[in-house]
Amino acid sequence: MIKVEGLTKRYARNVAVDHISFEVQKGQIVGFLGPNGAGKTTTMRMLTCFMPPTDGTAEVAGYDVIEKPMEVKKRIGYLPESPPVYPEMEVVEYLDFVGRIKGVEKSGLAKRIDDVMETCAIGDVRNKEIGKLSKGYRQRVGLAQAILHNPDVLILDEPTAGLDPHQIIETRDLIKSLAGNHTIILSTHILPEVEQTCEHVIIIAKGRLVATDTVANLTSRLRGSETVAVQVTPSNANADLGQFSQSVQRKLEQVSGVSRVMHKDSRDGKVEFTVESLQGRHIRPELARAIVESGWNLNELHAVGLSLEEIFLQLTATPKEIEAAAAPEVAVVGEQS
Amino acid sequence: MNTFTIARKELSSYFRSPIAYGVMFFFALIAGYFFYAAVAIFIRQSLQATMMGQSVPMSVDDWVIRSVLSNVAVVGLFMVPMITMRLFAEEKRTGTIELLVTSPLRDMEIIMGKWLAALALYGAMLVLSLINVGVLYMYGKPSWKPLLIGYLGLLLQGGCMLALGAFVSTCTKNQIVAAVAGFGLLLLLWVINWASSLDNGVVSRVLGYLSITDHFENFSKGVMDIKDTVFYLSVIVFGLFLTARSMESMRWRA
Numbered sequence: 001m002i003k004v005e006g007l008t009k010r011y012a013r014n015v016a017v018d019h020i021s022f023e024v025q026k027g028q029i030v031g032f033l034g035p036n037g038a039g040k041t042t043t044m045r046m047l048t049c050f051m052p053p054t055d056g057t058a059e060v061a062g063y064d065v066i067e068k069p070m071e072v073k074k075r076i077g078y079l080p081e082s083p084p085v086y087p088e089m090e091v092v093e094y095l096d097f098v099g100r101i102k103g104v105e106k107s108g109l110a111k112r113i114d115d116v117m118e119t120c121a122i123g124d125v126r127n128k129e130i131g132k133l134s135k136g137y138r139q140r141v142g143l144a145q146a147i148l149h150n151p152d153v154l155i156l157d158e159p160t161a162g163l164d165p166h167q168i169i170e171t172r173d174l175i176k177s178l179a180g181n182h183t184i185i186l187s188t189h190i191l192p193e194v195e196q197t198c199e200h201v202i203i204i205a206k207g208r209l210v211a212t213d214t215v216a217n218l219t220s221r222l223r224g225s226e227t228v229a230v231q232v233t234p235s236n237a238n239a240d241l242g243q244f245s246q247s248v249q250r251k252l253e254q255v256s257g258v259s260r261v262m263h264k265d266s267r268d269g270k271v272e273f274t275v276e277s278l279q280g281r282h283i284r285p286e287l288a289r290a291i292v293e294s295g296w297n298l299n300e301l302h303a304v305g306l307s308l309e310e311i312f313l314q315l316t317a318t319p320k321e322i323e324a325a326a327a328p329e330v331a332v333v334g335e336q337s
Numbered sequence: 338m339n340t341f342t343i344a345r346k347e348l349s350s351y352f353r354s355p356i357a358y359g360v361m362f363f364f365a366l367i368a369g370y371f372f373y374a375a376v377a378i379f380i381r382q383s384l385q386a387t388m389m390g391q392s393v394p395m396s397v398d399d400w401v402i403r404s405v406l407s408n409v410a411v412v413g414l415f416m417v418p419m420i421t422m423r424l425f426a427e428e429k430r431t432g433t434i435e436l437l438v439t440s441p442l443r444d445m446e447i448i449m450g451k452w453l454a455a456l457a458l459y460g461a462m463l464v465l466s467l468i469n470v471g472v473l474y475m476y477g478k479p480s481w482k483p484l485l486i487g488y489l490g491l492l493l494q495g496g497c498m499l500a501l502g503a504f505v506s507t508c509t510k511n512q513i514v515a516a517v518a519g520f521g522l523l524l525l526l527w528v529i530n531w532a533s534s535l536d537n538g539v540v541s542r543v544l545g546y547l548s549i550t551d552h553f554e555n556f557s558k559g560v561m562d563i564k565d566t567v568f569y570l571s572v573i574v575f576g577l578f579l580t581a582r583s584m585e586s587m588r589w590r591a
Contacts, residue, residue: 011590045435048435048439049438049439050435050438050439050588051588051589052588052589070441073439073440073441074441076439078435078436078439080432080435080436081432082431082432084431084432084433084434084435084436085433086346086350086431086433087431088350088353088354089346089349089350097342097346098436098440100339100342101339101342101343101437101440101441101442102440102441103441145436
């Protein structure tokens with residue numbers, strides 16, 4: 001339904017989207033995941049023919065976005081980050097206007113508007129001015145606008161941004177109920193959202209494609225392999241730590257099922273390692289045995305849970321950015337207390 | 338068809354904001370004042386003429402209508418930026434431009450729709466000034482042909498200023514900036530002919546030709562010159578063309 005190849009958007013000074021390629025099958029819900037400024041919106045704008053790509057091709061519903069923009073636009077419903085509503089218009093009036101410019105048959109338009117208002121649960125505000133609606137309602141009016149002409153493809157840019165938790169759940173359910181009839185791409189920087197709504201994930205960062213997979217695969221990829229933190233002290237307290245750490249590393253690497261051993265730290269007479277297992281192997285018992293059999297003291301051995309969140313951060317950020325991303329959360333906690 | 342959908346939407350939002358009423362109110366007020374002044378001068382002049390024993394009848398067309406039309410043309414110049422400032426700037430600011438641009442519409446349909454709506458508002462504004470003319474018909478017999486041509490000229494002149502104003506509005510997200518820049522541009526095109534009074538060189542002749550108000554001169558006399566009509570029509574086309582280019586470049590840069 002959507003085929004993107006080598007899509008690139010270059011500005012004078014920077015590259016917003018850098019050779020992205022992916023495919024979306026009919027009826028799928030795909031999560032477009034990435035930190036702010038990763039190029040999600042730019043990619044979506046190119047898919048919706050809002051802006052032309054600098055390089056590469058994109059095909060939506062079998063039509064090229066550069067050669068047949070009119071055909072693409074007829075088959076796409078787009079909800080930008082802030083819903084494109086006219087505050088002075090009434091809801092019905094707005095949807096009527098959208099229906100006309102999207103080329104919905106005039107005879108069926110009134111009926112279609114009623115249906116869409118019911119789907120998006122905005123029937124009770126039909127004659128209200130959009131400017132006077134709450135953010136949640138406005139977002140749903142935006143969604144109604146996107147599905148009004150029954151497009152094959154729905155492109156939603158951060159559909160749950162700025163909503164309260166209750167509204168977020170409602171919006172997610174609404175989006176899930178739209179799948180099947182529509183192919184949906186939704187962008188977000190919130191991970192649980194992808195886990196809950198999407199079947200596929202496309203992760204981008206700094207304009208580059210980082211990973212594209214099913215949510216199930218991505219989850220199993222991180223749950224399948226184990227990461228273990230190990231802390232060992234030598235039996236002889238006066239032993240040379242450098243030499244000791246080398247021999248521990250060698251020993252750990254020999255344990256079956258271990259894919260990688262990374263030296264983390266050696267100080268205060270302790271050495272620490274991070275050990276990664278091969279897919280589907282549980283290495284903790286073997287690791288413990290190997291250390292104890294060598295006559296060393298096993299201080300600590302625990303599995304480091306790698307959540308989707310951490311994978312995402314690893315894939316998309318430098319350590320500095322991780323710290324920066326963590327900082328605002330602290331501030332929020334401070335505000336609440 | 339799409340053009341009219343856009344025009345209808347645009348016109349209805351004009352009349353839902355205070356802008357349309359403000360523009361029409363002040364235009365009617367100022368045009369009415371000019372009309373009053375022109376009539377007052379006309380009456381004094383005719384009284385003086387009779388007292389001096391001159392028998393030549395004074396023409397209402399020349400004394401009242403022509404002066405009112407020229408003045409109204411200048412008032413229009415002040416009103417146009419207020420009409421055009423929101424056309425694109427507002428849509429860019431609120432992001433609704435994304436809806437229009439990602440809908441199966443041609444850029445030209447969007448631009449024409451907006452321009453026609455602005456022209457309709459300008460026309461409605463001109464219609465208000467017809468009240469004055471109505472008063473003239475109650476007490477005198479002005480000929481209607483020069484009047485018609487005069488108003489046609491006003492509409493053409495308005496169309497050209499609106500096209501240029503629409504272009505300016507595509508260049509910014511800020512309505513105030515659009516209004517100020519639009520006003521500056523129109524003012525420049527109004528006074529640009531002042532240079533032509535200095536000498537008779539090629540440059541000043543070209544500058545004189547570019548003046549929007551200069552070309553209204555003949556219309557206000559009730560003369561429809563093909564030269565002026567062509568000038569206005571080509572400025573309209575040029576302004577809308579610039580608008581289209583600017584919209585396109587906005588998408589490349591956005």
